[in-house]
Amino acid sequence: MTVEEQMNVLKKKTAEIVSEEDLREKLERAQRASRPLRVKLGLDPSAPDIHLGHAVVLRKLREFQDLGHEVILVVGDFTGRIGDPTGKSEARRQLSQDEVVENARTYQEQAHKILDPAKTRIAFNGEWLSKLMFEDVIKLASKYTVARMLEREEFSERFREERPIYIHEFFYPFMQAYDSVALRADVELGGTDQKFNILFGRMLQREYDQQPQVAMLMPILVGTDGAKKMSKSVGNYIGVAEPPSEMYGKTMSISDDVMMTFYELATTLPDDEIEAVRVGLASGRLHPRDAKRRLAREIVALYHGPRAAMAAEEEFDAVFREGNLPEDVPEAPISGADLEDGRMWCPRLIVAAGLADSTSEARRLIDQGAVRVDDKRVTDPQAYVAVRPGMVIRVGKRRFARVRVD
């Protein structure tokens, strides 16, 4: 493939490239020397579930792989023990080495749903960062000023709002940048929120007389709430490893406003088909619900195949449009010893079945008319329920349990 053709593939759906000229030059040089580019992605090891937001970046990496380039996933085992200020108003919790290794394993497994495992290398940045001496760190730190560090939105905002910024957080960009130096990265990918860190890598590579890496910044996907960036800690994410029904349901729960964004960033539909959906919605010929159903099917199919997507849709319709029970209702073991005369106080039963955290919460749910036992609504928080094996307790629309008596 020619360099221009590669450029066209790589530019597609990418928010920003710093700089395009550098990328073109690197591609040309790589082609002449028939040496693949080394493309780096840093992974935060604190939240091991890969979600659709990560997938945007991973798909771009996949394109690099398909163009014959080399992908290196850098697991921040070292940085994970420091905490990344990105997108956080507070410093992150520090992780133990065991947690980091376990998370990395999960990451790798999930990333391979998108990446080509044969062309993916995993590296742990502790490998080189833990070898640096205090003297080395001081030298690194002497290359950058506080004022420049505060250019970073995250820091300046906290500074302005008089919220704490800990000194060690300033080292995060250095560490990530040093990763690029250690790996001699040609390209680093990340969300647009990673711009500062990735550019920092360019700066540091120059200091080490390396050709600065190209920053490839991918758009940020909003979460299911339609407001904040998709992230595990906010809890507004759709994970690539989630079961089809969960994925389908979560997609159906996004607000109509962000539907098109999801079409663009979370599916692999060709541009003209996405455009057709947009036009259909705008003209009113396409019902928003139907557009969202299709979106949900596309997303599920991407990770579980088209058959699972159809099945998820059928189940969704059965459960939420018709109010039926889902395919597999989780079993809740109830100890026979807790029964009085074969009966149990309803709030207690709900808690025992794992459908509420406390009897207080269960009482409230009953008061609110959310509880059904075998399709019969329970309205009295004092009620006792005759417990039979196989009976189904439903709390709200989404929580179910089938009773098993042990």
Place this chain on the structure above:
RNA sequence: GGAGAGGUUCCCGAGCUGGUCAAAGGGGGCAGACUGUAAAUCUGUUGGCUCAGCCUUCGGUGGUUCGAAUCCACCCCUCUCCA
């Protein structure tokens, strides 16, 4: 080291001339209604406890008081200014 401002329930943020405070308001979560879907909107709810009552919460520890998120002492932490 000195001076000042703060630390409140999941988050933000009132309260802080002592009881009427399990603590306003907003966000988020959950539920109900409606519906076009786990959209939107509206309403309710949001510490625990077999619950018209009781128990534990307002940075920590002690104290004053019949009674403390509210007053006092000491300690810990954050921010600002000075050095």
